Amino acid sequence: MASLNVRAAILSVLFLVLFLGAWQLATAPPGAPEHELTELELLMGLGAGSGGGMPAPTQVFSLAWEELSLAFHDGGPNDKGIGLQLMYSVGRVLAGFALAVVVAVPLGFLIGMSPVLNKALNPYIQVLKPISPLAWMPLALFTIQDAATSAIFVIFICSIWPMLVNTAFGVASVKRDWLNVARTLELSNLRTALFVILPAAAPTILTGMRISIGISWLVIVAAEMLVGGTGIGYYVWNEWNNLDIAAVIFAIVMIGIVGMLLDAVLAQAGHFLRYQE
Amino acid sequence: MSLHFIEVENLARRFPQPGRKPPVTVFEHVNFNIEKGEFICIIGHSGCGKSTILNVLAGLDSPSEGEFVMDGKEVSGPSRDRGVIFQNHSLLPWRSALGNVSFAVGARWPEWSRKKVREHSRSYLEMVGLANAENKKPSELSGGMRQRVGIARAFAIEPKLLLMDEPFGALDALTRGVIQEELLQIWGRTHQTVFMITHDVDEAILLADRVLLMTNGPDARIAESVVIDIPRPRDRSAIHQHPEYYTIRNHLVDFLITRSKTLQGRVGGPGQQPRTVNPVKGTGVPERGSTPRVVGGTG
Ligand SMILES: Nc1ncnc2c1ncn2[C@@H]1O[C@H](COP(=O)(O)OP(=O)(O)OP(=O)(O)O)[C@@H](O)[C@H]1O
Ligand SMILES: [Mg+2]
Numbered sequence: 001m002a003s004l005n006v007r008a009a010i011l012s013v014l015f016l017v018l019f020l021g022a023w024q025l026a027t028a029p030p031g032a033p034e035h036e037l038t039e040l041e042l043l044m045g046l047g048a049g050s051g052g053g054m055p056a057p058t059q060v061f062s063l064a065w066e067e068l069s070l071a072f073h074d075g076g077p078n079d080k081g082i083g084l085q086l087m088y089s090v091g092r093v094l095a096g097f098a099l100a101v102v103v104a105v106p107l108g109f110l111i112g113m114s115p116v117l118n119k120a121l122n123p124y125i126q127v128l129k130p131i132s133p134l135a136w137m138p139l140a141l142f143t144i145q146d147a148a149t150s151a152i153f154v155i156f157i158c159s160i161w162p163m164l165v166n167t168a169f170g171v172a173s174v175k176r177d178w179l180n181v182a183r184t185l186e187l188s189n190l191r192t193a194l195f196v197i198l199p200a201a202a203p204t205i206l207t208g209m210r211i212s213i214g215i216s217w218l219v220i221v222a223a224e225m226l227v228g229g230t231g232i233g234y235y236v237w238n239e240w241n242n243l244d245i246a247a248v249i250f251a252i253v254m255i256g257i258v259g260m261l262l263d264a265v266l267a268q269a270g271h272f273l274r275y276q277e
Numbered sequence: 278m279s280l281h282f283i284e285v286e287n288l289a290r291r292f293p294q295p296g297r298k299p300p301v302t303v304f305e306h307v308n309f310n311i312e313k314g315e316f317i318c319i320i321g322h323s324g325c326g327k328s329t330i331l332n333v334l335a336g337l338d339s340p341s342e343g344e345f346v347m348d349g350k351e352v353s354g355p356s357r358d359r360g361v362i363f364q365n366h367s368l369l370p371w372r373s374a375l376g377n378v379s380f381a382v383g384a385r386w387p388e389w390s391r392k393k394v395r396e397h398s399r400s401y402l403e404m405v406g407l408a409n410a411e412n413k414k415p416s417e418l419s420g421g422m423r424q425r426v427g428i429a430r431a432f433a434i435e436p437k438l439l440l441m442d443e444p445f446g447a448l449d450a451l452t453r454g455v456i457q458e459e460l461l462q463i464w465g466r467t468h469q470t471v472f473m474i475t476h477d478v479d480e481a482i483l484l485a486d487r488v489l490l491m492t493n494g495p496d497a498r499i500a501e502s503v504v505i506d507i508p509r510p511r512d513r514s515a516i517h518q519h520p521e522y523y524t525i526r527n528h529l530v531d532f533l534i535t536r537s538k539t540l541q542g543r544v545g546g547p548g549q550q551p552r553t554v555n556p557v558k559g560t561g562v563p564e565r566g567s568t569p570r571v572v573g574g575t576g
Contacts, residue, residue, distance in 0.1 A: 177367035180337055183355045185384040185434075195380070199371045275371035276416035 020057045027056040055246040063246045064253075078238065080230065082251065086258055088230040092148070092223075093216045093262070096155025100212060104160045105205065108167025109193065112201070118168065125164065133158035133219045137226055147227035154223045159212035166208025170201030202273040210266045217259040232258075281310035282470060283438065287547055288343035290329050303329050304497040306545040307343065309489060311438075314468045318481040319499075320529065321491030322537055327474045328364070331442050334472060335361045347438065357385050360436035362444045366427040368415040374426045375411035378402055378433050385434040401433035402426070404463055421452035425459070432463060441473040445480070457483060458513055465510060478529045482522065483511055489551065490532045496542035499551045503528065506557065521557045528556035536563070 002010075055063075071083030111118045133154045140150035174197050182192040224233025232255055239247035289305035303326040311317055321327055332338035334345060336355035345352045347359075368377045378398040383389070389397070402411055405425040415423050424444060431439055445453045457480060464471065464484075475481050481488045482505055490501040507519050516522060545551065554561040 175367070177363055177365065178369060180335075180355075180361070180363070181367055181369070181381075183337060184335060184357070184359065184361045185381055186355065186357050187384055191384075196369065199369070202371075273371075275414070277370045 023057050027054045053245070055249065060246045060249050064250045067247070067250060077229075080235075082232075082235065082254060085230060085232045085235040086254060089220050089224060089232040090258065090262070092152050092231065093155055093213065093220050096152045097159050097209075097213055097216055099152070099156045100160040100163060101209070103156075104163035104208075105167050108164045108205070108208075109171050109197070111164070111168040112171025113197075115172075118172070125161065129161045129165070133215075134222055134226070137223065141227075147229060151220065151223045151227050151231070155216045155220060158219050159216045162211035162215065163205070163208040166211070167201065167205045170204025170208075171197055173204075174200040199273070199275075203270060203275070206266065206270040206273055210263060210270065213262050213266060214259070217255075217262055221255060282313040282315075282348065283311040284346040285309050285334075286344050286346070288330070288333065288345065289341050290326065290333065290338070291341040302496050303494050304491070305342070306498050306547060306549065308545070308548060308550050309499055309502065310550075311470060311472065313470055316464060316471045316473070316484055316486045317489060318473050318475050318485035318487075319489040319491060320475060320478065320481055320533065321497065322493050322533065323476075325491050325494040325497040325537075327491060328442055331361075331440050331472065331474055334438070335359055335440050337361075357434055358437045360431035360434050360439045362427050362431045362439070362441040364442040364444070364446060366415070366423045368423055368426055368430075370415050373412050373414055374407055374418065374422075375399065375402060377415070377426055378430045381430045381434050398429075398433055401429040404432070405429045405459060419452075421448055421456060424448060425456060428456070428460065428463070432467065432469070435467075435469075437470065439469050439471045439473075441471065443474050443476060446476065453477075453480075454513055460484065461511065461513075478526055478533070481505075481529065482507070482525055483513055483516055488529065490529070490537070492537050492541045492544065494541075498540075498542070498545040500536065500540050500544045501532065501554045501561075502551045504553065504555045506555070524556050528554070528562070 067082050071081040073079070073081040074084055111121055136154055136157050137150060140153045141147065144150050144153060178196050178200055179192070182196045187195070220231065221233035221236065224231035225237045228234050228237070232251060236248055236251045236255075239245075239251065286308055287305075288307040289302065291300040291302045291305075293300045307330065319327055319330070329338060333340045334352075336352060336359065339353065368374075369380065372380060375395070375398055378401055379394050382398045383394045386394070399408070399411065402408055405428055407422060407425055407429065410418060410422060415426070418426065424447075428444070431441075445456060448456065461484065473484065475484075485505050488503045488505060489499050490503060491497050492500050503525070505525060507516065507521060507525075552561050552563075554563075556562055
């Protein structure tokens, strides 16, 4: 009997093959399309001999091969490789995320340690948290007057809340006993914060970071569709305007892969910081 | 002017109640002294306020009334003079066994080099028999081993007073016995002053020079200070055969069964020391309640 992992891997590959097979069969009918054009296809102007709607997986693969071999090609504003576009997006996400860390972790620390501050700030946090980050975009564009910086601001504003809430919660729920250990050793407040509270709350803080970076990656695509210029969101929108559906599908897969990698990095970091009671 | 190493005077702790109810007095009129190098155990029913007293001595809680003088100085707030072994070991789970001890040692002597801190910490881990588990995290240690790391940590900072809150409460009887013996050995070497809470009468007789008996709460008082003069070194496996063992044990058990209730809120007063009792010599023994009874087996 093969191990669980091997069996799961075989099943995974099987699903992929089935999916791609079905896709291939559905999108590569011999001859011209005979079905009625749907409203959407009409809208897209696809009916008129553009070779059918959905590209077949083979088409996507060959495009992916081309795109990946030119991943870091830079031929001007409308001709950047996918690698470059992803780097712009990741760069914005990391910049916004880093700013949010700088603000959210210390502030969360204060909120977690002071019940008064917690109560005082909680209503604002509760109101601000559910606001869609994109709703801030016009305000950001108006005040910052710069599209790229506005996108970073949007990332900042969406990634701050999970970290703030998690840091405050993690700090507030540090065990009394551990704090008492620090007190009986007469540790200074700073040392207590650094050597007792921070490691104790680290796993919770990191969970917040993981949620934040996940949301940031969701939001950056939409934000870049709005602000344009560079980035994977802009790439998707641009290819849609070119009606290059194969490129759109390829970009979607790449967004998924990069998002997974970002999460994996933080998951790995969390692994180091986790402790078992 | 203090004649004793530790003097606790008229200690009281009251907790406010919700609403307009008057505050509840956990204990009051608590007076006792401890000499340097003495091993004191305190026994009383659950909820009578033992942990509260210990927290006050540790400086983690402040009394509603009264004061606590150590070495001629009034004490307020926690300090490294007093080491605490908490009820549930309270090791930092992200640090190794050695890391936990050296964290305390490094805080106690900030001027020491890393190497010196490590060596000092290691010697105390060796003392509790954990030399080859120094790199294990608390989660990888058994309950008894964790408690031993806690003991090593508390002894390693060489406090003037060691406070222990039911340190062996969570351990099975066998492990308990082993660690009690280790504790006796370490104490025999270091002669630290110890104040320890326990629920276990046999443990108190094995370890203590004196046992303080606390009546039930609320309004708990320390009613008696029972002298245990079974000679040291004491051997856990043989102490039951000591002719005085059951006289002492019966006295303590009788207190817990009857007098802790009947004396509740009725003994002591401002400045009044608890009655010193020597059950063997028969001094200070109250008239009622000390009828000899044979209590078989273990508590
Ligand atoms: N913060 C608090 N607020 C109100 N009451 C408290 C508080 N802390 C303790 N008490 C009360 O004080 C009493 C004594 O508590 P304490 O923990 O000292 O008991 P204990 O003798 O250590 O009991 P045990 O043997 O079960 O550990 C209890 O009745 C408890 O309800
Ligand atoms: Mg207690």
